[in-house]
Amino acid sequence: MYYTHILLASHGTPGACAAEMAAFNLSSPDTSLHHLIVVPDFWKGMLGDDWLNNAITQIRYGQYLEGELEKEVQDNINRVSAEAKVRNISYTYEFMLGKPAECLLKVANDADFDLIIMGSPRPKNQEGLKSRMHCETLLRGLSSPLLIIPHPDIKGMGS
Numbered sequence: 001m002y003y004t005h006i007l008l009a010s011h012g013t014p015g016a017c018a019a020e021m022a023a024f025n026l027s028s029p030d031t032s033l034h035h036l037i038v039v040p041d042f043w044k045g046m047l048g049d050d051w052l053n054n055a056i057t058q059i060r061y062g063q064y065l066e067g068e069l070e071k072e073v074q075d076n077i078n079r080v081s082a083e084a085k086v087r088n089i090s091y092t093y094e095f096m097l098g099k100p101a102e103c104l105l106k107v108a109n110d111a112d113f114d115l116i117i118m119g120s121p122r123p124k125n126q127e128g129l130k131s132r133m134h135c136e137t138l139l140r141g142l143s144s145p146l147l148i149i150p151h152p153d154i155k156g157m158g159s
Helices: 014-025 055-086 100-109 135-141
Strands: 003-009 027-040 090-098 115-119 146-149
Touching: 003 014, 003 100, 014 027, 014 055, 014 115, 014 146, 027 055, 027 100, 055 090, 090 100, 100 115, 100 135, 135 146
Parallel strands: 003 027, 003 115, 027 090, 115 146
Antiparallel strands: none
């Protein structure tokens, strides 16, 4: 089964990459894939002011952090758009700063998607920031079907 208008919520983590592969596998050349990348809003005020001791150092650290986040977002866009191009799939993207569930609801409900695809939260034994996605909020507010792809490192799924 193929879909014609897919919303992919992905940000480059292993779980999100599993969602990307699922989106491509459910796509055909007639599919338009809209890629949503959300940077959680807790990064917005990240200045290191609890451990950096002067304003100049805090500003430089903030600029460094913004640059790193921008690079990660661009790398993700480049990777997904390259795969879409190879598969001859129409690709667009959108970047938002905010609460992941709220951003996904806004984008999902502003257009007519056949399917929304995202990865599952990171397993407890995996390093990294925990997902800020509030699935209950998301599930209550969506008007399109949602496919949550299991994390590749869940027992029996990964290497």
